[in-house]
Amino acid sequence: xxxxxxxxxxxxxxxxxxxxxxxxxxxxxxxxxxxxxxxxxxxxxxxxxxxxxxxxxxxxxxxxxxxxxxxxxxxxxxxxxxxxxxxxxxxxxxxxxxxxxxxxxxxxxxxxxxxxxxxxxxxxxxxxxxxxxxxxxxxxxxxxxxxxxxxxxxxxxxxxxxxxxxxxxxxxxxxxxxxxxxxxxxxxxxxxxxxxxxxxxxxxxxxxxxxxxxxxxxxxxxxxxxxxxxxxxxxxxxxxxxxxxxxxxxxxxxxxxxxxxxxxxxxxxxxxxxxxxxxxxxxxxxxxxxxxxxxxx
DNA sequence: AGTGATGATTCGTG
DNA sequence: CACGAATCATCACT
Numbered sequence: 597x598x599x600x601x602x603x604x605x606x607x608x609x610x611x612x613x614x615x616x617x618x619x620x621x622x623x624x625x626x627x628x629x630x631x632x633x634x635x636x637x638x639x640x641x642x643x644x645x646x647x648x649x650x651x652x653x654x655x656x657x658x659x660x661x662x663x664x665x666x667x668x669x670x671x672x673x674x675x676x677x678x679x680x681x682x683x684x685x686x687x688x689x690x691x692x693x694x695x696x697x698x699x700x701x702x703x704x705x706x707x708x709x710x711x712x713x714x715x716x717x718x719x720x721x722x723x724x725x726x727x728x729x730x731x732x733x734x735x736x737x738x739x740x741x742x743x744x745x746x747x748x749x750x751x752x753x754x755x756x757x758x759x760x761x762x763x764x765x766x767x768x769x770x771x772x773x774x775x776x777x778x779x780x781x782x783x784x785x786x787x788x789x790x791x792x793x794x795x796x797x798x799x800x801x802x803x804x805x806x807x808x809x810x811x812x813x814x815x816x817x818x819x820x821x822x823x824x825x826x827x828x829x830x831x832x833x834x835x836x837x838x839x840x841x842x843x844x845x846x847x848x849x850x851x852x853x854x855x856x857x858x859x860x861x862x863x864x865x866x867x868x869x870x871x872x873x874x875x876x877x878x879x880x881x882x883x884x885x886x887x888x889x890x891x892x893x
Numbered sequence: 894a895g896t897g898a899t900g901a902t903t904c905g906t907g
Numbered sequence: 908c909a910c911g912a913a914t915c916a917t918c919a920c921t
Binding site: 894895896897898899900901902903906907 | 919
Binding site: 781783825833836837 | 911913916917919
């Protein structure tokens with residue numbers, strides 16, 4: 597009678613011990629995350645010995661929207677990621693991908709958690725039954741039963757901690773991948789670069805596109821407004837640093853816009869034969885296809 | 894592998 | 908907050 601109980605407890609102990617270890621690296625990362633998210637660690641008090649590790653895990657899962665209230669699919673993390681990527685809605689594909697994966701993690705977490713809770717209950721009743729059987733051969737105090745139940749619950753909560761740990765790890769990996777992907781860059785298409793360069797060189801005296809112009813350029817180039825801003829920021833500084841190097845490029849685009857303008861003029865002339873052709877801009881740079889306020893026509 | 898080009902990020906400033 | 912400047916990280920070409 598005593599043997600099955602001992603065996604059960606031993607196997608449980610072994611499992612729990614295996615699960616109990618926490619990687620130091622992960623731990624420090626989690627601490628950092630906690631600091632950054634500004635979450636109160638005092639918030640989630642755990643009964644028994646208040647385990648700071650478990651509290652951190654709980655807080656992180658809550659912050660990531662894994663263990664929190666249903667729906668929203670990790671709104672906190674998604675919002676943070678969105679903010680990190682410039683706050684525009686241009687990365688909606690990546691966001692939805694991120695959210696989908698987070699939902700997946702969340703689902704796994706909840707089913708596993710449920711499974712553990714169920715297993716814990718089953719095991720407790722199992723042990724209770726064993727104790728009941730034993731009570732026929734020897735007296736068993738309520739205190740002993742209570743102690744036994746306490747042991748089981750502690751062991752199962754440490755298993756739960758392992759689940760929380762691995763869930764946190766999964767979220768961390770997902771996040772780092774998401775942020776890494778954000779950092780990866782693709783060169784803009786040749787067409788986009790051309791459009792940007794055309795604007796830049798035809799506004800060389802004041803290469804600062806207005807917000808509207810940026811939006812228009814962004815639309816034309818199929819990039820984001822912040823990418824346009826980045827491009828102009830980079831272009832201005834690099835042009836200024838080495839005007840000589842860009843001279844050829846400047847001439848090229850000047851010629852190009854001149855040709856476009858000439859075509860436009862020719863078309864205008866054809867449309868209105870009576871009008872005399874306007875003289876092209878005699879300055880260093882050709883007449884642009886932009887309005888006086890810098891907007892594309 | 895080395896190297897220049899280029900898009901993105903970070904930080905200081907007005 | 909927009910911008911300049913410096914820097915990082917990757918691309919693209921040799």
